Amino acid sequence: MSDDGVDILMITYDRPEYVRLSLPHLLATCPPDARVWLWHNGTDQPTLDAVEEFRGHPRVHRFHHNPVNAGLTEPTNWLWRESTGAYLSKVDDDCLPDPTWLDTLRRAHRDVPGFGVIGTWRFPPEDVDDSLVAAKLADYPGGHRLLRNHWVQGSGYLLKRETLDQVGPLRDGETFTAWCLRSARLGWTNGWYHPFLPEDHMDDPRSPHTIYRTDADFLARRPLSARRTGVATVAEWTAQMRHSARVVQAAPLDLREYQGWRLRRRNAARRIRLALTGRAPW
Known part of the structure; x- marks a missing residue:
């Protein structure tokens, strides 16, 4: 079943300086019916720490941590397969x-x-x-x-x-x-x-x-x-x-x-x- 909301993917990887700007910016621009799906690639701790700071935000819907760099296909299809919004998006962490x-x-x-x-x-x-x-x-x-x-x-x-x-x-x-x-x-x-x-x-x-x-x-x-x-x-x-x-x-x-x-x-x-x-x- 689909609703009229927006599901947005952000994939984070090894760029803590960017994530500390891009993730709060994305969350601040989301309307109440938007859901942000976070997929973190790799084991860089500063980047993971930057993501973890916002996991409790009301717009954050799902979080997945992959210890290796899974690239584009797997996280994109994850969002597309499991989300319910009538509109879909991705915003890069840079x-x-x-x-x-x-x-x-x-x-x-x-x-x-x-x-x-x-x-x-x-x-x-x-x-x-x-x-x-x-x-x-x-x-x-x-x-x-x-x-x-x-x-x-x-x-x-x-x-x-x-x-x-x-x-x-x-x-x-x-x-x-x-x-x-x-x-x-x-x-x-x-x-x-x-x-x-x-x-x-x-x-x-x-x-x-x-x-x-x-x-x-x-x-x-x-x-x-x-x-x-x-x-x-x-x-x-x-x-x-x-x-x-x-x-x-x-x-x-x-x-x-x-x-x-x-x-x-x-x-x-x-x-x-x-x-x-x-x-x-x-």
Whole structure:
């Protein structure tokens, strides 16, 4: 049975400085019918202590501790399988979404039945290309507007349960981007709410709350995506953030670009860039 509430997952791992900001911020922005599900990965005691401080909060609904890093699929499917809310979300432990995010996104979902996954925007204003945005903006009933895209980032989004019921859970090894593409192929409309609802992504070196002040800071605690792409400095990581912003704004809306020979062509270009530069695009 489903109710009209919102179930929100936060996965915490090895970032006590961020958790002490992100978790109380999330709890403070939750309406009374929101339930926060906490999944803690690993054995880092300062991070676990930061989580434990808030386990008694009235918005905290469930807590699970996994001593190893379970990644994305298992905790996401845990929330999706066991929750009862009509709306589902995840907020990363390094993100601070706009205080109005839940009210705004839920109102949009109620007004537009075809919305699948809609989200907050994690890039700073300097990364916005007005011409790219204008080409993908669309208006909807109730005065709502989206920057259309077939996927959004896996934090600060709101998802209809009807979408999940049709698309199904995350498959083994499937990214949230790939899951969103599956929903788009079934006819659901995805994208970022516009005017943008900002999400402060603290892992972006331009965030006032980032832990990456020097290259030494960054090398000591690089995100997994930075290690995978060979990024080693704050400047390189900032450039990757800017590149990511441009990629999502310029991403085509033709779903044929994400399958068959077109997808193989895009993947080949990625492999060539990795071979030539040692780095893959975001």
